Amino acid sequence: MTLYLHIGLPKTATSFWQAVVFPHVEDLVLVHRKQEVANGIIEPLKIYCHDGDQNNGERLGRLVTNIGQLRDRARAEGIDDMLITNENMSMMPLDIWEGTGPGPELVIERLQALVRALGSPETKVMFGTRTPEEWLPSRYAETAKLREDFSQEDFERRVEAMCNSSELSEQESWLHYDHVARLLRAAFGAGNVLVMPMERLSEDNEAAILEVGRFLGGRDLTPAIAKMREAGSLERKRNRLRRDDGSWKMKGHTARIAIDDALSARVRARFADPTGAEAAG
Template identity: 25%
Template structure:
């Protein structure tokens, strides 16, 4: 499918922990008439950091200067689309999904430079427009989900460790302008809009998907200019059921050092080798307390107000602008969500 004014390249840039896997594996591949490229990988870049990132193509690009696009852009596009001349003979609308691009939002100026260069180079491949889809997640919930996913890498994960991470992200002298920049949605969306133009940006909160999946799907399809289908409706309904499983409010379950999927006897041997009780205990949880929510929302108050100018739905009802307005079902979040 081609738009009336030519083919469109759409980048879904994440950020991580915002249903990216579902979009990549389930929804985008079913979009009628659009070529879906989920998390393209390549051996085009071969430094240690590239190999450590499992060869993610766009992560490799963003790890380098935006000056690569006029010189090396054809090689990058060929990795995704194949040889240039056959593609130019029949270009199609394309969606590339890579949450690692959103992770580069921790340096929004560099991300903007890359997107501006990609927009120009994409024209040489028959794309008359570059669009960007970006999903956000409220900072307190994102940070809890991030900590839970990474918890099996810590020596003694728990509430104290999580609260230290909150302190790190909130403080300018620690991580506010490092990891915290990835949660500065005002800077992120401002940089993206400057690079590709505000009409070419669809920014939605993850909480919108959780609370109104059908409206989320419609907003996405209108932006991509494709019709709804029964298959897309079924895929969204399945994600709705997955999100609806709940146990308690504000808790995130940490990763266990001993996977619960292993047989009990194997878990016991592995637990003893790690110096853990036999059988290993249930994974602990961390809590997003009102104090944590207040601190993070205060830290990012200006950023969230700026982001609210760019999002397709207002952020206030989802608690981004004030801690009292929090929608959504109570649930224990799992690290591997």
């Protein structure tokens, strides 16, 4: 068995991968929140990655049982690989704004424990990224549906506070992509980690899809691309909340969020890797 984990981040075209691409991958059990087979896996896995209470050992046991049962049913049908995709494994909706939720170190540690409990199958991890100066306003606009007090002024205040802080919080460290990539590669092996920037998908979605297919056990997704093109689902990925002036509509609000060039530059500097290493790939 090869276990593939797509852990987010949110707002990095996860819905596109989950709804458009992954269902076309053959000979693989796909597990995501909109599928019946996800019952007993997706929600418990999200909680397991984030919750530090004394019941986490019990959650791990239930996860191992539920994943094992699904694996056994798939093997009976001649399928030996499984892909679990849930962007909230890495970050919950309000984590970055409320300072809640774990950083990448703890989540990776828990995923390693899960893999060991499953009998240490070969495990590969896909991690989606997006330039931080785009990710922050997009994420803020999306999670505004959960907070009535969100506004342009509040967004700028929060982002400026991030840039002025002497240290990254655990939640902010998810946006230090080079750091996350190094942690993942150390935990699962350099050849078992794919960092997929959303920008790569936007520039050439077919090339990005083929790259993901190669990562998923060398699968050729060329026939799948033809089907997606025929269905009209391969239009270049575009954030539906964003418009050409560079602003994002806040869900549940009438206002929009924007980030100016000066603040964008500060965000880029804040999350740049001081070693100059490249996360992607």
